[in-house]
Amino acid sequence: PSACNLQGLWRNELGSNMTLSALDAAGTFLGSYHTAVAATNNQILLSPLQGSLQHSSTKGQPTFGFTVQWLFADSITAFVGQCFVDRRGKETLETTWLIREEVPSRRDSWRATRVGTSTFTRI
Numbered sequence: 001p002s003a004c005n006l007q008g009l010w011r012n013e014l015g016s017n018m019t020l021s022a023l024d025a026a027g028t029f030l031g032s033y034h035t036a037v038a039a040t041n042n043q044i045l046l047s048p049l050q051g052s053l054q055h056s057s058t059k060g061q062p063t064f065g066f067t068v069q070w071l072f073a074d075s076i077t078a079f080v081g082q083c084f085v086d087r088r089g090k091e092t093l094e095t096t097w098l099i100r101e102e103v104p105s106r107r108d109s110w111r112a113t114r115v116g117t118s119t120f121t122r123i
């Protein structure tokens with residue numbers, strides 16, 4: 001069992017928030033992501049996510065990954081991360097993300113992916 005439970009409402013340093021559902025027996029979960037900022041001028045919409053938690057963690061600080069399918073942009077983001085619990089029981093999700101946006105041609109493929117890190121704490 002992991003002392004770190006992914007289920008619930010999280011916010012990151014960019015002001016985005018995400019809701020993660022309960023895990024099923026396989027450790028998979030669903031959720032939704034509401035971003036405060038975007039690289040597109042389209043109207044921002046709540047977007048679905050799906051992921052997996054390595055819930056076999058013996059140390060209670062499991063790794064996870066999830067993908068957000070943006071409903072308002074021609075891009076997709078994959079997150080990988082780990083859930084950490086401090087001595088007071090406060091949980092933090094440390095993540096690294098890749099966003100791939102649709103570009104017009106293979107010649108533009110070099111500029112299609114951005115990478116970054118993001119830290120989530122419970123709301």
Ligand SMILES: CN1C(=O)N(C)[C@H]2CS[C@@H](CCCCC(=O)O)[C@H]21
Binds near residue numbers: 038
């Ligand atoms: C707000 N964000 C956020 O909370 N991140 C962790 C990063 C990685 S996903 C990106 C938002 C992408 C929105 C869709 C698009 O503009 O293509 C940025």
